[in-house]
Amino acid sequence: MxxxxxxxxxxxxxxxxxxxxxxxxxxxxxxxxxxxxxxxxxxxxxxxxxxxxxxxxxxxxxxxxxxxxxxxxxxxxxxxxxxxxxxxxxxxxxxxxxxxxxxxxxxxxxxxxxxxxxxxxxxxxxxxxxxxxxxxxxxxxxxxxxxxxxxxxxxxxxxxxxxxxxxxxxxxxxxxxxxxxxxxxxxxxxxxxxxxxxxxxxxxxxxxxxxxxxxxxxxxxxxxxxxxxxxxxxxxxxxxxxxxxxxxxxxxxxxxxxxxxxxxxxxxxxxxxxxxxxxxxxxxxxxxxxxxxxxxxxxxxxxxxxxxxxxxxxxxxxxxxxxxxxxxxxxxxxxxVEELQLLRKNEVSYNEVQIITSNVTLEGIKGEALELLFDEIIYEGDSFEINFRGGARFEYSSKLGKMRLQRKNFKDGSIESRHCKIDAVKKLHVFIDTSSIEIFVNDGEEVFTARYYPDVADQTITFSALGRVQFDLKKWDLG
Known part of the structure; x- marks a missing residue:
């Protein structure tokens, strides 16, 4: 042809x-x-x-x-x-x-x-x-x-x-x-x-x-x-x-x-x-x-x-x-790129959120296409975890000096993980799309990128901690 x-x-x-x-x-x-x-x-x-x-x-x-x-x-x-x-x-x-x-x-x-x-x-x-x-x-x-x-x-x-x-x-x-x-x-x-x-x-x-x-x-x-x-x-x-x-x-x-x-x-x-x-x-x-x-x-x-x-x-x-x-x-x-800020709408803002238990939700912090900005993260304990729509999970352990991203394997649904060492997670910038996640850690010193396929109806984002974790949080829907 x-x-x-x-x-x-x-x-x-x-x-x-x-x-x-x-x-x-x-x-x-x-x-x-x-x-x-x-x-x-x-x-x-x-x-x-x-x-x-x-x-x-x-x-x-x-x-x-x-x-x-x-x-x-x-x-x-x-x-x-x-x-x-x-x-x-x-x-x-x-x-x-x-x-x-x-x-x-x-x-x-x-x-x-x-x-x-x-x-x-x-x-x-x-x-x-x-x-x-x-x-x-x-x-x-x-x-x-x-x-x-x-x-x-x-x-x-x-x-x-x-x-x-x-x-x-x-x-x-x-x-x-x-x-x-x-x-x-x-x-x-x-x-x-x-x-x-x-x-x-x-x-x-x-x-x-x-x-x-x-x-x-x-x-x-x-x-x-x-x-x-x-x-x-x-x-x-x-x-x-x-x-x-x-x-x-x-x-x-x-x-x-x-x-x-x-x-x-x-x-x-x-x-x-x-x-x-x-x-x-x-x-x-x-x-x-x-x-x-x-x-x-x-x-x-x-x-x-x-x-x-x-x-x-x-x-x-x-x-x-x-x-x-x-x-x-x-x-x-x-x-x-800073141009992505033009996608932002419906800002929700929290100051000095404290997480001391498991599966905490925050009003207005949910969706299938959104941007999350965690700043001033302070730890008094071992670990901090964010669960994204039941399909991906980010965890930082201050005890191990390690962070990891987990998702379900496409073939058999088993949990698979990617991880790396880090001194401290002070800032997280997260972009969640319908079937993808990109996490920029400490202003982009490390990045985790993944496709994942959560239940379409699940838009919840939950937070868990062992010990106390405090942070400021901003969320935008991305259109």
């Missing part, structure tokens, strides 16, 4: 399923979702001519991972989003099994997309091509075909180009797997966006004092933040270790210094960006305000993916809320 035919077929799929999809009580109120089918990685995140563009990996034909399209949302304010025409469909020989993840830049007033063309033969053997497409208006794109072919020394797991400019040179990082089955991040340079020079691996498994660290590194993003060079990356193949690496695949960062002349990157240890269940493939951009902004896929590819209840209504997965990144030493801090 040519591009036009593929796009028409996808549009028909959207229309045919619209009523069923929109009837789902778990459709989110203030997060980006696919109109039908499966959404995964954020792609091509950019502010272009004053408008924010977020593309996304999209399979419109089923709720499983197949030949991906690039879906496309735009917004001027992070509140009102418009679903644009499909940007890329897998119609050409070099992308016939999927227009995989990539990025966007602006050059000479045009938007330029870089993405991975995925090809599989009848035996399932993979080929990979790094491709380019150009647009005058940011809506319709002309494909230019492959600009990078697979170099020697790497398997065909070679993808997810992220491009930026430093002085008068363009640079690209790619996620890769070398022939020893070690995950790597590879650096290229170009002066014209068409001809690219391989500068070599920047870092990866068995490099830079890391030791073995995953068989594939996906979705790299390298940028300067407050004077340091930060590498976001999603390594696959890390085994659980204490409190960390408990999802099937991880997403995190290194803080260091990139030597452009030597194409070397000296960095510290790897830190997970999010401590919850559903956070992967983050991508950033800088906007006109100078903010380093991030979206991530609020999902993960694992064995339980196919048990999510939204599949019955023809769709699966969503994006996280947009976040602003700052750096405190070696720590990356995430906070929700």
């Amino acid at each position: 040519n591009q036009h035919e593929l796009i028409e077929k996808a549009n028909q799929e959207v229309e045919r399923n619209r009523e069923m999809v929109e009837s789902d009580p778990y459709r989110l109120r203030f997060h980006l979702m696919p109109p039908v089918g499966l959404l995964n990685d954020p792609n091509g995140f950019i502010q272009f001519k004053g408008v924010y563009h977020l593309f996304y990996q999209w399979n419109p034909f089923e709720t499983a991972h197949g030949a991906k399209f690039w879906g496309h949302y735009t917004s001027k304010d992070f509140i009102n989003w418009e679903h644009q025409p499909i940007a890329l469909a897998p119609s050409e020989w070099y992308e016939k099994n999927g227009c995989y993840s990539g990025s966007a830049i602006e050059n000479d007033g045009k938007m330029v997309l870089f993405y991975t063309g995925n090809v599989k033969d009848e035996n399932g053997d993979r080929e990979t091509y790094q491709c380019m497409a150009v647009s005058q208006d940011g809506i319709t794109f002309e494909k230019k075909g492959p600009v990078i072919y697979l170099p020697e020394g790497y398997t065909a797991h070679f993808r997810d180009p992220k491009v930026w400019k430093k002085e008068d040179t363009w640079y690209m990082v790619l996620g890769a797997q070398d022939e020893d089955k070690q995950g790597k991040v590879v650096l290229y340079s170009s002066t014209d966006l068409m001809n690219w020079n391989l500068l070599g691996p920047l870092t990866g498994s068995a490099m830079n004092q890391l030791g073995p660290f995953g068989y594939m590194w996906e979705c790299p993003d390298l940028f300067e933040l407050d004077g340091k060079d930060v590498l976001l990356v999603s390594p696959q193949g890390l085994e659980p270790e204490g409190d960390v690496y408990h999802n099937l695949f991880q997403a995190g960062y290194f803080v260091g210094e990139l030597d452009y002349q030597k194409a070397s990157y000296q960095h510290g240890s790897f830190t997970e960006l999010d401590r919850g269940f559903d956070f992967y493939a983050p991508q950033t951009t800088v906007d006109e305000k100078g903010r380093r902004l991030l979206f991530a896929w609020m999902g993960i590819t694992d064995d339980n993916e196919k048990y999510q209840p939204t599949i019955e209504k023809g769709w699966i997965h969503a994006m996280t809320l947009p976040r602003v990144l700052t750096r405190k030493g070696e720590k990356i801090v995430q906070q929700p």
